Amino acid sequence: MPAREADYLEGLNAEQREAVETTDGALLVLAGAGTGKTRVLTTRLAHILNQRKAWASQTLTVTFTNKAAREMRERAEKLIGDESQSLSWLGTFHSVSSKILRRHAELVGLENSFTIIDTDDQLRLLKQIIEAENIDTKRWTPRFMAGLIDSWKNRAILPDRVPAGEGHEFANGRGIEIYKTYQARLAVLNACDFGDLLLHCISIFQNNPDVLAEYHARFKYILVDEYQDTNVAQYLWLRLLAQGTGNICCVGDDDQSIYGWRGAEVDNILRFEKDFPGAKTIRLERNYRSTARILACASHLIKANQDRLGKTLHTTDEDGDLVKVRGLWDGEAEARLIGEDIESWRASGRMYAECAVMVRASWQMRLFEERFIMLGIPYKVIGGPRFFERAEIRDAMAYLRLIRSENDDLAFERVVNQPKRGVGATSIQKIQIVAREMQRPLTVTAEIMLRGNEVSGKARSGIRAFLNDLERWRAQAREIEHPRIMEIILDESGYTAMLKADKTPQAQTRLENLKELVRAMGEFESLNAFMEHVELVMDASQGNESDDQVQILTLHGAKGLEWPQVFLPGWEEEVFPSKRSIDEGGVKALEEERRLAYVGITRARERCYISFVANRMIFGRWQSVMPSRFIDELPPEHVDAVSETGYNSAPAGGFSGVSRFDSDESFGGSTYESPGWKRAQAARNTTDGKSQYGNWPQKKRPPDINPSGRLVATSDP
Ligand code: ATP
Ligand code: MG
Numbered sequence: 001m002p003a004r005e006a007d008y009l010e011g012l013n014a015e016q017r018e019a020v021e022t023t024d025g026a027l028l029v030l031a032g033a034g035t036g037k038t039r040v041l042t043t044r045l046a047h048i049l050n051q052r053k054a055w056a057s058q059t060l061t062v063t064f065t066n067k068a069a070r071e072m073r074e075r076a077e078k079l080i081g082d083e084s085q086s087l088s089w090l091g092t093f094h095s096v097s098s099k100i101l102r103r104h105a106e107l108v109g110l111e112n113s114f115t116i117i118d119t120d121d122q123l124r125l126l127k128q129i130i131e132a133e134n135i136d137t138k139r140w141t142p143r144f145m146a147g148l149i150d151s152w153k154n155r156a157i158l159p160d161r162v163p164a165g166e167g168h169e170f171a172n173g174r175g176i177e178i179y180k181t182y183q184a185r186l187a188v189l190n191a192c193d194f195g196d197l198l199l200h201c202i203s204i205f206q207n208n209p210d211v212l213a214e215y216h217a218r219f220k221y222i223l224v225d226e227y228q229d230t231n232v233a234q235y236l237w238l239r240l241l242a243q244g245t246g247n248i249c250c251v252g253d254d255d256q257s258i259y260g261w262r263g264a265e266v267d268n269i270l271r272f273e274k275d276f277p278g279a280k281t282i283r284l285e286r287n288y289r290s291t292a293r294i295l296a297c298a299s300h301l302i303k304a305n306q307d308r309l310g311k312t313l314h315t316t317d318e319d320g321d322l323v324k325v326r327g328l329w330d331g332e333a334e335a336r337l338i339g340e341d342i343e344s345w346r347a348s349g350r351m352y353a354e355c356a357v358m359v360r361a362s363w364q365m366r367l368f369e370e371r372f373i374m375l376g377i378p379y380k381v382i383g384g385p386r387f388f389e390r391a392e393i394r395d396a397m398a399y400l401r402l403i404r405s406e407n408d409d410l411a412f413e414r415v416v417n418q419p420k421r422g423v424g425a426t427s428i429q430k431i432q433i434v435a436r437e438m439q440r441p442l443t444v445t446a447e448i449m450l451r452g453n454e455v456s457g458k459a460r461s462g463i464r465a466f467l468n469d470l471e472r473w474r475a476q477a478r479e480i481e482h483p484r485i486m487e488i489i490l491d492e493s494g495y496t497a498m499l500k501a502d503k504t505p506q507a508q509t510r511l512e513n514l515k516e517l518v519r520a521m522g523e524f525e526s527l528n529a530f531m532e533h534v535e536l537v538m539d540a541s542q543g544n545e546s547d548d549q550v551q552i553l554t555l556h557g558a559k560g561l562e563w564p565q566v567f568l569p570g571w572e573e574e575v576f577p578s579k580r581s582i583d584e585g586g587v588k589a590l591e592e593e594r595r596l597a598y599v600g601i602t603r604a605r606e607r608c609y610i611s612f613v614a615n616r617m618i619f620g621r622w623q624s625v626m627p628s629r630f631i632d633e634l635p636p637e638h639v640d641a642v643s644e645t646g647y648n649s650a651p652a653g654g655f656s657g658v659s660r661f662d663s664d665e666s667f668g669g670s671t672y673e674s675p676g677w678k679r680a681q682a683a684r685n686t687t688d689g690k691s692q693y694g695n696w697p698q699k700k701r702p703p704d705i706n707p708s709g710r711l712v713a714t715s716d717p
Contacts, residue, residue, distance in 0.1 A: 008046050008079050019249070019282045020044045023053055023221065026242070026276035029251040030269065032313040033298065033602035034289030037251035038560060041223050042072055044249060046079035054220040056086035060241065062093055064226040068560055069095070072225070089219070093234050097197040100215070107208055108200045115191045122146055122193050129181050133174065140171040143502040148175055149182065153195030154263030156202055156233040159183055198233045205240040216244025226560065227252030231263035239275055246276065254309045255302050256599050258556060260592050261505065269309070285312050289562050291320025293638040294608050298601040300635040305591045323601075325631060326611045327643030334611050335371035338567050341609065342377055342550055345565060352378055354564040356551040358600050360576040362509055363516035364569065365552050372550065382553035388534055392499075392510040396517055399489045400531060402470055403477050407441040419498040421462030427455060443467065469493060482527040483518045490514060519617045555596045558603050566604035571612045571628035597630045
């Protein structure tokens with residue numbers, strides 16, 4: 001046994017070792033990125049088992065994502081071998097809760113065969129309830145109500161405990177009533193939503209001391225990763241369980257709290273020491289992940305946040321390369337440069353899989369995907385489908401396909417009831433049967449059936465409207481610029497309205513992706529050229545599965561992970577920090593964006609490249625954009641700034657000195673100087689938020705396809 005013990009404890013520094021060996025009591029490990037928090041947690045788990053302090057099944061380990069849980073299990077397996085198989089209580093808050101709930105469902109009025117409903121089901125159910133109350137669902141949307149319910153559930157608030165003054169924003173104060181009905185309906189359906197998984201457990205623990213005692217006896221040790229992102233409900237859940245043995249260890253970093261919009265509360269860190277008297281706090285200060293310069297940039301940047309507990313971080317690693325900050329003309333130039341960097345990295349014998357591109361919002365991914373496809377760089381989008389495979393993009397493409405050809409039955413099926421037109425599955429089936437008999441396309445069959453009065457009711461008017469729309473758009477497509485046609489379709493079909501009514505962050509993302517689609521269309525001469533391009537890209541992006549792939553992901557999805565070479569593109573005002581965080585005006589949202597920037601930089605081990613562009617095409621028009629304020633918050637001595645835009649990021653006075661953003665002739669020759677973003681902001685304000693340069697003539701690029709249909713690299717302008 002000692003041999004094994006020496007194995008895993010070896011190499012830990014004194015503080016890490018203390019955190020591993022302080023197995024009993026409450027322990028908070030509060031430490032910056034890359035200091036080995038996750039490593040400590042895994043080693044601690046191994047240590048507890050190795051010391052025979054508990055069996056694997058007597059430990060509870062909670063991680064933030066399923067991916068993190070899998071990795072934790074793998075790491076544990078390396079340390080302790082087969083015993084890791086018995087870590088039956090290692091998972092996310094949701095997965096562990098659902099397991100507990102299955103055992104005691106009857107205590108909250110459910111059968112243990114209960115179903116867990118997803119967001120779609122949740123919305124459908126809420127819609128029924130709101131309609132039954134004779135409330136206008138256009139004005140008071142199910143999405144909005146779902147958001148309210150989530151915000152209550154995140155704080156563990158049941159319908160009869162909603163604080164006075166909340167819920168009034170829905171249907172003149174009927175929000176709480178709807179919440180109540182919703183919970184009652186779920187009970188009848190023997191179902192619960194994600195929030196309920198935790199809430200039901202909390203109720204069970206609170207109302208059934210014997211059950212709670214059973215879990216107290218079972219869970220001898222509780223371990224929690226990414227503690228800074230727990231919400232109030234998760235905290236209560238943990239606290240109830242930890243009241244047993246009191247052996248709980250949470251690791252986290254307040255500077256990496258990036259889920260405030262989902263109800264995460266950094267206050268949970270402060271509460272910890274109060275709620276667990278005698279709790280010990282250990283700070284880890286040595287970063288093992290990044291070079292000194294990368295770490296210096298991250299630390300300097302995060303200092304601009306007021307609201308933090310404060311930490312020191314150092315590394316004994318070498319200085320490493322300067323963090324590169326690069327200003328480029330536009331998004332394509334940015335993607336081109338990053339593509340070149342990755343190719344030369346690969347040419348030097350390194351792996352693609354050692355590189356990651358992290359973006360603020362998923363619409364930013366497309367340019368990189370296309371560039372990588374063109375260069376033959378294998379890549380993988382983590383945490384979501386690739387751009388052209390996203391549901392909203394496929395929907396939009398289905399409309400275009402129907403414009404191009406009325407024979408496209410698959411496209412018809414996809415969007416005839418998207419957005420909802422009252423055309424149910426039975427109506428569609430009916431049309432399909434007739435179409436097969438007549439051997440005609442669905443659009444044509446539907447038209448014939450309408451004329452013959454073979455479809456009735458809601459479906460009839462829905463299909464009528466749909467066919468009329470298609471015909472009108474087809475005619476317009478012959479005359480109007482194709483990006484505009486896409487906008488018209490999205491507006492007139494009600495697709496945009498559907499997403500706008502939807503107040504979730506996902507809907508916002510979808511709207512942004514659709515804007516990006518319109519933007520992409522502007523790069524092609526014709527609708528056909530664009531569609532051909534997409535079809536080829538879709539084809540090229542199939543297969544090609546290998547382990548050695550560049551990873552493209554959002555900053556939110558990058559939590560806890562690391563890569564030797566990291567690219568952080570799109571550091572522009574209103575992209576990052578996001579427009580929404582700026583519009584909100586307060587410091588809170590901006591500080592969360594800054595923490596996200598901190599998460600981004602601290603993912604890098606050897607090299608970190610930050611970039612921004614001077615021009616982004618937004619809605620088919622070029623707009624000049626300002627470099628992100630975060631760029632000015634980097635320490636000049638650790639940065640190598642190069643700019644092709646005329647924005648000299650690091651003049652004599654460094655970043656806080658005077659930055660020039662002067663334009664060339666084609667921009668009208670206007671020149672102005674600004675000390676970082678503040679002056680830039682001021683300059684922008686004087687023009688009422690309009691682009692400094694007025695209308696930049698729309699640039700048409702040749703499609704990236706030659707007449708033979710082969711993908712070719714675009715030549716540099
Ligand atoms: P984050 O805040 O990003 O989640 P973290 O604090 O959880 O980071 P880890 O992922 O556990 O940090 O560790 C960062 C890197 O440092 C990993 O590659 C890990 O293996 C390495 N590391 C941690 N501690 C040591 C150590 N004592 N000796 C060598 N390498 C270490
Ligand atoms: Mg970690």
